[in-house]
Amino acid sequence: MVNCSAFGCKSRSEKKEAGISFHSFPKDVEKCKTWLDNMKLDKWEPTKFSRICSKHFEERYLYQSESESRIRLLNEAIPTIFPELPKHLQPKQTVKRARSIFPEPGPSTVQPEMQPQTTESPQKTKLRMKLLEVALRSKEKTRKIRVLTQSLKRYKKKVVSLKNIIQDLKRKKIVA
Ligand SMILES: [Zn+2]
Numbered sequence: 001m002v003n004c005s006a007f008g009c010k011s012r013s014e015k016k017e018a019g020i021s022f023h024s025f026p027k028d029v030e031k032c033k034t035w036l037d038n039m040k041l042d043k044w045e046p047t048k049f050s051r052i053c054s055k056h057f058e059e060r061y062l063y064q065s066e067s068e069s070r071i072r073l074l075n076e077a078i079p080t081i082f083p084e085l086p087k088h089l090q091p092k093q094t095v096k097r098a099r100s101i102f103p104e105p106g107p108s109t110v111q112p113e114m115q116p117q118t119t120e121s122p123q124k125t126k127l128r129m130k131l132l133e134v135a136l137r138s139k140e141k142t143r144k145i146r147v148l149t150q151s152l153k154r155y156k157k158k159v160v161s162l163k164n165i166i167q168d169l170k171r172k173k174i175v176a
Pocket of ligand 1: 011054
């Protein structure tokens with residue numbers, strides 16, 4: 001039977017909670033100190049039997065290889081989630097837990113205007129894509145108009161010079 005060493009945590013190995021794994025403390029002294037700092041257990045020393053459960057790690061620190069069923073911790077894993085600790089003692093999480101697919105509303109989700117936002121409805125995305133398409137098409141048309149105007153100018157010049165030639169010929173004929 002294994003207990004989780006984290007303050008107030010009720011995880012026990014015999015409960016066999018789904019998705020909860022138990023992990024030993026790092027052998028590296030510095031790393032272990034960081035863990036205990038976060039756990040607010042600086043006066044406590046883990047033994048080789050001490051465990052901390054996966055509830056205290058952000059999901060990005062946990063991985064499960066295809067060949068084995070047990071969940072492992074990444075090397076850089078640091079426990080940051082201690083809901084049982086008083087609020088002022090809780091360590092700051094480096095990254096918000098990415099449990100929901102949609103980002104939480106806030107300044108960080110503000111995106112450039114033309115980028116489709118994940119929070120908007122499919123209809124809105126569709127409309128915006130259409131708007132973008134129309135805008136692009138109108139831009140392309142503007143470019144075409146410019147090209148046509150230029151070639152029209154060239155033709156006008158040609159007409160003028162041809163008129164000049166004709167006049168010249170007429171005059172020569174008269175002169176001749
Ligand atoms: Zn725990």
